[in-house]
Amino acid sequence: MNNKCTVLVVDDESRMRKLVKDFLVKKEFDVIEAADGEKALDIFFEKKDIDLIILDVMMPKMDGWQVCKEIRQYSKIPIIMLTAKTDEHDELQGFNLGVDEYISKPFSPKILVARVEAILRRTASAKTGEKINAGGIELDVAAHEVSLDGELLELSYKEFELLSYFIINQGVALSREKILNNVWNYDYFGDARTIDTHVKKLRSKLGSKGEYIKTIWGMGYKFEVESE
Amino acid sequence: MNNKCTVLVVDDESRMRKLVKDFLVKKEFDVIEAADGEKALDIFFEKKDIDLIILDVMMPKMDGWQVCKEIRQYSKIPIIMLTAKTDEHDELQGFNLGVDEYISKPFSPKILVARVEAILRRTASAKTGEKINAGGIELDVAAHEVSLDGELLELSYKEFELLSYFIINQGVALSREKILNNVWNYDYFGDARTIDTHVKKLRSKLGSKGEYIKTIWGMGYKFEVESE
DNA sequence: TTATAGTTTCACAGTTTAGTCATATTCATT
DNA sequence: AATGAATATGACTAAACTGTGAAACTATAA
Numbered sequence: 001m002n003n004k005c006t007v008l009v010v011d012d013e014s015r016m017r018k019l020v021k022d023f024l025v026k027k028e029f030d031v032i033e034a035a036d037g038e039k040a041l042d043i044f045f046e047k048k049d050i051d052l053i054i055l056d057v058m059m060p061k062m063d064g065w066q067v068c069k070e071i072r073q074y075s076k077i078p079i080i081m082l083t084a085k086t087d088e089h090d091e092l093q094g095f096n097l098g099v100d101e102y103i104s105k106p107f108s109p110k111i112l113v114a115r116v117e118a119i120l121r122r123t124a125s126a127k128t129g130e131k132i133n134a135g136g137i138e139l140d141v142a143a144h145e146v147s148l149d150g151e152l153l154e155l156s157y158k159e160f161e162l163l164s165y166f167i168i169n170q171g172v173a174l175s176r177e178k179i180l181n182n183v184w185n186y187d188y189f190g191d192a193r194t195i196d197t198h199v200k201k202l203r204s205k206l207g208s209k210g211e212y213i214k215t216i217w218g219m220g221y222k223f224e225v226e227s228e
Numbered sequence: 229m230n231n232k233c234t235v236l237v238v239d240d241e242s243r244m245r246k247l248v249k250d251f252l253v254k255k256e257f258d259v260i261e262a263a264d265g266e267k268a269l270d271i272f273f274e275k276k277d278i279d280l281i282i283l284d285v286m287m288p289k290m291d292g293w294q295v296c297k298e299i300r301q302y303s304k305i306p307i308i309m310l311t312a313k314t315d316e317h318d319e320l321q322g323f324n325l326g327v328d329e330y331i332s333k334p335f336s337p338k339i340l341v342a343r344v345e346a347i348l349r350r351t352a353s354a355k356t357g358e359k360i361n362a363g364g365i366e367l368d369v370a371a372h373e374v375s376l377d378g379e380l381l382e383l384s385y386k387e388f389e390l391l392s393y394f395i396i397n398q399g400v401a402l403s404r405e406k407i408l409n410n411v412w413n414y415d416y417f418g419d420a421r422t423i424d425t426h427v428k429k430l431r432s433k434l435g436s437k438g439e440y441i442k443t444i445w446g447m448g449y450k451f452e453v454e455s456e
Numbered sequence: 457t458t459a460t461a462g463t464t465t466c467a468c469a470g471t472t473t474a475g476t477c478a479t480a481t482t483c484a485t486t
Numbered sequence: 487a488a489t490g491a492a493t494a495t496g497a498c499t500a501a502a503c504t505g506t507g508a509a510a511c512t513a514t515a516a
Contacts, residue, residue: 108304173372218385
């Protein structure tokens, strides 16, 4: 999947860096380490082929938020933040700063790797102008367009976001909460039934293909194409 | 089920280590031994492919709690604690430290193995795309789907949750209380007989495979596939 | 400002499901 | 085999959930 993607791991604790590095190396990633925020910035601006940054929040001199803010002025590179404990305020701050994922220590390295791969998959498809096809529904992420059997479909912003989320996660049962957190924002506190309304519209716009959006009673929705 | 999962067994008594090791090896696990807490930490941070740790509480130099605390700063790896006798205070402490299971000596090695397998199944299924097969019943946690010999089975939300819980804990006897706490919520105050009704429905939907859900008289239920 | 499209909330109706209860059955023990 | 206790079962009711249309609200552009 990845032709040696390069990940920059920033943490002041060498043991933690080593832990993360070893797991990523095992999964065929190139890993560069940085012991503090300043070094991280140096490396990032010097080497130009870094694909993702894993950033510890708690660091001396320059903390993770500052590093993130600095980088975000120049780059949209995916950033994963590591924080000591689940702290909702942190999480909100992170998403405002454009953090892509947020993992609280302690974490399972396997999960870390899974998140890294998921993010790179996501950004890869957005970059290369790749199109995703699911049962005749063609999604052009870069162009923000959807075609039904070649015919362009008019979708609103939210409708597109929702359909993208469904198609990217096809075959996976998605709870309303999960959908809200991903398609809306983590700080959205509205009614979960809003989803239903959007699903209704999507289904009607998708015509017969609307059936791919399945209802999972008591749980949420799932996008699935029959013949697979 | 497991492609040679590696278990780290930490106990100062070599006889106890050997006992646990022999049973795990018989079940196709790789086993690494450590005679004290410090060695355990060394091994854990050096070798990165350990899937589960079995940890004795009573050890010289560094006791099990300390080892657990140390590891939990870096990893969510499943930890099973062995203690000399059931002591509620210990159990609470362990729970706060993030211990996954708690087994009091003396224990039946069979139970130990069953718990190890249950925990690994649990963590494995958390990873996406993992399917669990138990005697022709295939559980796809991500898709929220169950197949019987390849044939998709229609289950309600609760039925699916209950069956998942049974299959993840296959081979483990489950009291009604435990089932209520895990499949329902901790604040559920309804009748425990509700479980019976759901078991009834599950059994009938599972057809001949319904027999895998065994009744343990005066206690609860156990999911077990004959030939195992 | 007004018009327009998009988003969200709400209430009602129609379904599905969960849980209860009474009765039948099974089990362990004597 | 008889007994008492626990479980299985089927029918029923209450509760929970979803689909839908319309109204309220928001943001945007003319």
